[in-house]
Amino acid sequence: MDLSFIGSILEQGDWLLSLYVFAGALAVFILGRYLLLLSPALKQTQQLNVTAARERAARSYYPPIRNRSKFWGLMTQLVVFLLVIPFSVTAAPQPWWEILLDIFIILMVYDFFYYLVHRFLFHDGPLGGPLKWVHAVHHQMKNPCRMDSAYLHPIETCLGIALYAATIGGLALFMGKFHIVSTIVTFVAFSAINQHNHDLMEADRFPLKYLKYMSDMHHVHHARFIGGNFATISLFYDWLFGTYDTGNGWGKHKRA
Numbered sequence: 001m002d003l004s005f006i007g008s009i010l011e012q013g014d015w016l017l018s019l020y021v022f023a024g025a026l027a028v029f030i031l032g033r034y035l036l037l038l039s040p041a042l043k044q045t046q047q048l049n050v051t052a053a054r055e056r057a058a059r060s061y062y063p064p065i066r067n068r069s070k071f072w073g074l075m076t077q078l079v080v081f082l083l084v085i086p087f088s089v090t091a092a093p094q095p096w097w098e099i100l101l102d103i104f105i106i107l108m109v110y111d112f113f114y115y116l117v118h119r120f121l122f123h124d125g126p127l128g129g130p131l132k133w134v135h136a137v138h139h140q141m142k143n144p145c146r147m148d149s150a151y152l153h154p155i156e157t158c159l160g161i162a163l164y165a166a167t168i169g170g171l172a173l174f175m176g177k178f179h180i181v182s183t184i185v186t187f188v189a190f191s192a193i194n195q196h197n198h199d200l201m202e203a204d205r206f207p208l209k210y211l212k213y214m215s216d217m218h219h220v221h222h223a224r225f226i227g228g229n230f231a232t233i234s235l236f237y238d239w240l241f242g243t244y245d246t247g248n249g250w251g252k253h254k255r256a
Contacts, residue, residue, distance in 0.1 A: 017180055018085040024184040032192070041203035048200045052145035065137065065151060072154040073161060080165040085183065088172035094179045102175070102182040103189075110167040110190060111233035117163060118230040119243065122156070131155065136225075144198040144222050164190050194232050220247045 036042045056062050094102075122135035129135075137153040150157075168186065172178060196211065197218035204212050214235075221229040228245030231237040238244040 014089060015082075015086045017089045017091055018081050020091075021085055021089055021180055021183050021187065022081050024180070025187045028184060028188045029192070032188070041205070041208055045199055045201050045203060048202065049146040052200055053147040056141075056145070056147065056151075062151070066147070068154055069150050069152040069157045073150070073157045076158045076161040080161060084165040084169045088168050088177055089180050089183045090177035091180050092177075099179050099182050102178050103185050105175075106168055106171060106178070106182065106186045107189060107233050108236075109171060110164055110186075111231050112237060113163055113167065114160070114233075115231040115237040115241075117159065118232075123225070123230070139222060139225050142223055143200075143219060146195055146199045149195045149198040160194075190233065197232060217246070220245055223247075 037046060118135075121129065121131045123129050123132065134153040134155045138148075138151060138156060141148040141151055144151075152160075164187070168178065168183065193214075197215055199215045201208075201212045201215045217229045217235060221227045228243035229235065229238050230243055235244055
């Protein structure tokens, strides 16, 4: 059996760049965390969430569920960095505006499909929300804190990461490989925004007002399993499809 085509495919992947993406994303997470905590308001937010996390960690059922989710999340990320990123990233020079445009496109396409999965598979939908039982684990936390972003059924954890991989891999087939900077930024952004949406947050002044609003809207979503606000990067798709929920039910901000 001629398996030379497999070698040909493997030669097209750049595993070294994939390793750079992983290392770069890790560095951004660490540096970003340090810089953000220089803000007194964000440091207060961290302390608020750490206090809530300690209370949750004391529950016997909580750590096993979260640890299982983190394990399968790491396994899924390993697959992504081995089988998707090497074929989707490049170090070839690109103009800064193209990098910014690519970042915007990747995040908005990801958020569109995340909206569909979250709404129609995890909640309602024409199939009656076939994965409601999966998402119900996450919705046990009615007033989540940052640590609850990883309190998930492993199926949901893997689907979320795989959705990002499918987005960047699929777009790369049509648009060409993305610059390493675009890949790092989008990977960090989709992870960090999801974590922030679960933050307990009291700071409500510029320039943190929008961050608090995003967190508040996701807490509205958690408080009621039948609530809206299904997107994660922004509220644009909820506004577009009439599921923008400020706590008074869908459609309060439904577009005309």
